[in-house]
Amino acid sequence: MARASSPRRMILTTLAAWGVALLIFFPVLWMILTSFKTEASAVANPPELLSASWTLENYAEVWARSDYPRFFWNSVVISIGSTLLGLAVAIPAAWAMAFVPGKRTKDLLMWMLSTKMMPAVAVMIPIYLLFQRLGLFDTKTGLILALMLMNLPIITWMLYTYFKEIPGEILEAARMDGAGLRSEILYVLTPMALPGIASTLLLNVILAWNEAFWTITLTTTKAAPLSAFIASFSAPQGLFYAKLSAASTMAIAPILILGWFSQKQLVRGLTFGAVK
């Protein structure tokens, strides 16, 4: 039942929502503003806003110093590739866990999640050596595999949660109508869980895009994505905040734009099944 709300309450709620949104977005906004300041303005204390000196020089310098398109393309291939591969593995896995659970399914899910709790640096040397021996070091294929495996528990968990909301009877009816396993997953389950799959895809593209430990550790030149691009803009004399902010803005801009245009889909997917 809808609750009647007074205009005063509406205003307060709106203001609170804007306040929280601004608080969350403020670091990103400050980074974007800093990227247009001179280095001196960027580190001025007290911080400058209206009195700051504005410039586009940081972007020009960052662009001139680095091969941005190469880093960008590597990020696109690695994040989308690892997400698609992850979905291909996780959809059948989540189907099995949601519709034909075994005695140990819950334990298996918990074990999958527990692997995310392990600090990445703990397995750095074995994975580093494995990548070298298998010829996967500094290759996009290697990073796609690494990020897919890293995000697989999250993808599987998310899909499992969405699939659990779909009545098993519908799949049963499809089977009675003669659908095989492949048809059942592809033509019945997938369309019904599309909002959930879409939000899983978007979230994992964002996670893979922002991953900085493995993408920097397992690459040198050929497969290095935008995380390595950012890491190259800190000088031994210290952090040059304006240039670093310009590089960071260039690195997150594509994913920020993607998130902006797909926010409806993301929210719909994330709240899928929240209200019955």
Added chain:
Amino acid sequence: MTVSLRALMGATALLALSGAAMAETTITVATVNNGDMIRMQGLMDDFYAKNPDIKVEWVTLEENVLRQNVTTDIATGGGQYDVLTIGTYEVPIWGKQGWLVSLNDLPAEYDVDDLLPAIRGGLTVDGNLMASPFYGESSMVMYRTDLMEAAGLTMPDAPTWADIETAAKAMTNTETGVYGVCLRGKAGWGENMAFLTAMSNSFGARWFDEAWMPQFDQPEWKATLDFYLNLMNNYGPPGASNNGFNENLTLFQQGKCGMWIDATVAASFVTGKDSTVADKVGFALAPDNGLGKRGNWLWAWSLAIPASSQKQDAAKAFINWATNKDYLALVASKEGWANVPPGTRSSLYANEEYAKVPFAKMTLDSINSADPNAPTVKPVPYVGVQFVAIPEFQGLGTTVGEIFSAALAGQKTADEALAEAQTAVTDEMKASGYIQ
């Protein structure tokens, strides 16, 4: 022409092309992001003209990330990098581990005897040159000539710490927001501890005695820390415990510091276009206390070859090109003498054109006054002026740096900080097996 003849010619051309491609060696150079390194990347046409069979790929990373990546690679024998950019801290440690290739066999044109003795000494392990210096730096006093003049003072070329205190007192004016002295206070082995370790040398302090016993309970360290805290509390800017290189640079450029003691590389920034006091800056050697050692550090970014590299000949050709005298002349011809990587070769400072560059002589004198093998008054078992070249130092330096930074923030007294540092370093040295 028959089809078969055309096919034969095509195949021959393809073979020739593939043969040329196969002859090309690609080396991967890992480097930090600084002006001199970026400039070198822009001058690669000269290298390719002289070495058409070698291609260079660059990996530019933040200093700590670079250190982590190359350490992982070199320790596992990965061979991903053929040339590493490393500092004077790593060279003695990695050289002793056998992780680096000796550069004793560089061609005669390299002229190893032309390297500045202090820099060469820091990069030599058991008589072998393990890395070739690309640029070297020390630290010195940068001061406001106008404020000194207004105070009726003259800064000596080689001041004492007492001179610094007198000048700081005279230049401090809290009403106009000018503070007498700006020094590093931000915690970190490469931040406040680089400054304080170098400063402590001039007070006769040392990190360890010859038996690796920590020395923070000795009077020399107390004198160092007391002087530093008094100087900063009385004449330093507010919030100095958060100030590192960049923050102090900004303060100085905005005219809020009377003096700043920091890296010689800062000289070009405080006299550059972003500085509001560019034409009012003087330079002097880092201060001393009359004990025969000055409070300046010594650092060189150098190029080295990991033992795991499969392309050591090509890597040596690159290092020879990037760090010999011809390269300095090349930079001078394209970008002017002021942009030549400083602090590595005697011949550069003998050059009349380079002598015209402001602060050139002060940089040379600063570098020459530091000795990484005998950094302080008493003997020490380690190499390094502003660091101790042992693997544990990064952790130790940061721990002690946090303690001293807290003392500067007023959270503990100098005595408490020194006692805490002594305990922390003793525990770590016991755990690492240096002492019982």
